[in-house]
Amino acid sequence: MTSVPSDPLIGQTLDERYVIRSRIARGGMAMVYLANDLRLERRVAVKVMHEHLAEDDNFTRRFEQEARSAARLSHPNLVNVFDQGQDLGRTYLVMEYLPSITLRDLLKQQKRLTIEQTLEVGEAVLAGLSAAHHAGIVHRDLKPENVMLADDGRIKLGDFGLARAVSANTTTGQALLGTIAYLSPELVTRGVADARSDLYAFGVMLYEMLTGTQPFTGEQPMQIAYQHAHSEVPVPSLKNPETPPELDELVRWTTQREPDNRPRDAGEALEYLTALRHGAPVQATRVLAPLEATTVLTPSTTVLDEAQQDLLAAGIDPTSSSQDRDSESPSTLTAAATAAQRRRARGRIAALIVAVLVVTAGGIGWWFGQGPGSQASVPSLVGNSVDEARAALTEHSLEASVTECSSLKIPVGKVASTKPEAGTRLDRGATVELCKSTGPAQKPVPTMVGLTVDEAKAAVIGAGFTFGKITEKRFSDDDANVVLAALGSDGEPLGDTYAEQGAVDFVVSAGSVPDVAGMKVKQATDALTKSELTVDPALGSEAHSDDVPEGAVISLVLNTDPVRPGDSVGLQVSLGPELFEIPDVSGMGLQEAMDALTNAGFSPTTLVPDALRVLATATETKPAAGEKVPAGTEISVKSTLKL
Structure with a gap:
């Protein structure tokens, strides 16, 4: 099988400036790299549009729109662009x-957020969204996946991939581009979005943070879309007291089905939430006002049917007897009939609106059931075993073929x-x-020893590896800071190939050991200490030397x-030098004395x-007998002639 790289962009440089190091995430329109x-x-994040989408002018324009909008x-x-x-x-x-996790990651970890967490995240999202709305930008894809929770505590909103100017409208087909779970009713039914559509998505996300679930669920996207168009989002306290x-x-205010009943933009919602988070009095919302005027039913309250409501609209007491009503004037009864006719007309209009919504939802159902939406989506399989991946593809009515490729991050066989x-x-x-991982690719090892x-480094x-550390410094004949050996992760010298991105450690020369021969002891000790060596007296010794003066280092x-x-x-x-005693040769024959001194290691001399010499007798030496002198010292022998 042919091995192929996991991502051909890794290691490439865009515009001779941005070196792609690793892949961070993948999305429907683009791939994100570190x-x-x-x-x-x-370090930056680089978002690269998928190659097959680059051929589509609409996608390219949308991608470039993101850059312009976010910039x-x-x-x-x-998130800055x-x-x-x-x-x-x-x-x-x-x-x-x-460096961060998404709000979706946090929800998976905690199930739902605390009230304090919800307020903090909600305020940050609304603050960023308010800045976008103030600049005339609608996000159009607000969801937990696009809320970044940075390692340093910052909260940022990103991914304006579907963003458009506030004044721009879209077609119904484009409404499907957002995430179904967060689509506003007007996007589902009319395909039109403005700043208030972002507020609807925020309200759904706020509900999810508080309860751990989305307000509308279903097995098919059309079921969820239908609920957005026809149902009110429930209050979160029903699931989280x-x-x-x-x-x-x-939540009720931001998720009103009628856009005019929502906050006009994120800034208005932010004022409410900021006041709530910091303990200030909150203003009445557009939802609270009609609730205050609503009549609360008590056991004595009469509930009117449609006919009674028509009579009430005409000015007739609906609780009066039929005889009393018969006594009403013809004009009054005619008014009642007119009111009933108007009511029936309103009913027909409402029924027509419902029918239009049903047809729209049916169109969405066709899209996902029999139209282009009936296609299967490739699931995320990276990191699974091959058997697990095959099973997942089978569940999605897809087939599998297997090849092999190297991978830095994925274990072998996954x-x-x-x-x-x-x-x-x-x-x-x-x-x-x-593509089944064979582990990191084996790459040729360059020459490092001697550099x-x-x-x-x-x-x-x-060569595609990473530098680990200097594991050892040792004295050698090489100059200081020269590499003596390159080691792999097992501590052994590298061979001809090594795993891609594997760590390489160095053994480095500390230079040569200082030459202290001939130096005085203190001078030698200072030189060795400077080279980070310790002079231990217990390891020292003394010796005679004919060449090195006494007290100097041999x-x-x-x-x-x-x-x-x-x-x-x-x-x-x-x-x-080692000293030897001069023997006493006085009284010896001169030649005998000379031989005795030579045998003792000295150099005797005489004038005879x-x-x-056979006629002479040694009388004395200079230096004198008994003195100690180095071997080889010249000894002068004095003598007298025998009579």
Whole structure:
């Protein structure tokens, strides 16, 4: 089987500036990568549109619209957009890199949020949304997946992929682009969105934060869409009794089916929520006003049927007897008939509106049931075993084929990627290629031994590995800071190949051991200490030396092999030359005396010629007998002639 890289963009550089390092996330329109900005030396997130969508002018325009819309916004609660461009056949935009989890991740962890968490997240989202609305931008895809909870505590709203100007309208088909669970009724029925549509999505998200569930659920998207168009979002306190009435009211206010009954924009909702969070009095909402005028039924209250309501509208007491009503004037009865006719007309109009909504919902049902929506969506399979992935594809009426590819992150044997990617819609029965991980790719190991540490680090990174650490420094004949060995994660020297992105450790030269021969002990100790070696007197020794003066260092005594900074060493100190006693040769024949001194290791001399030495007797030496001098010292022998 042919191995293919998990992502061809990793390692590439866009516009000679943005080096793609790793993949962060995938979406329906684009892939998001972590990258290095070479120019400004910072980490950024790069959003690259899928290749197959780049051929669609509508998608390309929408993608570029995101860049233009987001670039107009600057707010602490909005993800910043820095740049946009095209390179390597890809359309991309550059955003602020934000190490974070999403609100969806937090909801999965906690099920639902506390009241305090809900207020904090809600206020941040409304603050960012308010800035967008103030700039004339509608988000159009507000949902927990697009709320970023940064590691440093910041809360930011991102992904303006479906954003449009507030004044722009859309067609009904485009209404399906948002997430069904958060679509406002006007998007479902008319395909028209404005700032108040974002508020509806916020209200649904607020309900989900408080209860842990979405207000409307169903097996098919059309069922959820139908509920948005025909049902009121329930108050969260029905599922979570801890919800205060003020938050119930905010959910009701923002999720009114009629847009005119919602806050006019996020700023108005933000004022309400900020006051609530900080304990200030909250203003009455547009929902509260009609509730205050509603008559509360008591046991004595009479509930009127339709005919009685028509009579009441005509000015006739509906509780009076029929005889009393017979006595009413003809004009009064005619008014009652007219009122009833108007009521029946209103009923026919209401029925017509309901029929239109049903047809619209039916169209949505056709889209997902028999039209383009009937296609199966490729599920997310990365990290699953091949058997698990096959089973998941079977559940989606899709087939599987398996290839192999290397992967830095996915364990061996697990699914590293799919082709096409997760979220792609395919005809049922189509085949999805599963790429089974073979682990990291094995890459050639460059030469590192003999290079300086900086040169070796560059070679490591350039070859596709990562630098680990300097595990050891040791003294050697090489210059300081030169790499002596390159080790893998097992501590062994590297071979010809090594796993991609594997960590490489160095053994580095500390330079040569200082040469202290001939130095005085203190001078030698200072030089060794400067090289991070410790002089241990217990390792030292003394010895006679004919060449090194007494008290000077003859040599270094090593205790380890190799020698490393921090090791202990000893000093061999000179006692000077070894001395020998001059023997007493007086009274000996001169030649005998000369031989005795030579045998003792000295160099005897005399003024008597060789031929006369047998006639001479040694009398004394200079230096004198008994003195100690080094071997080889010249000894002068005095003598007298025998009579």
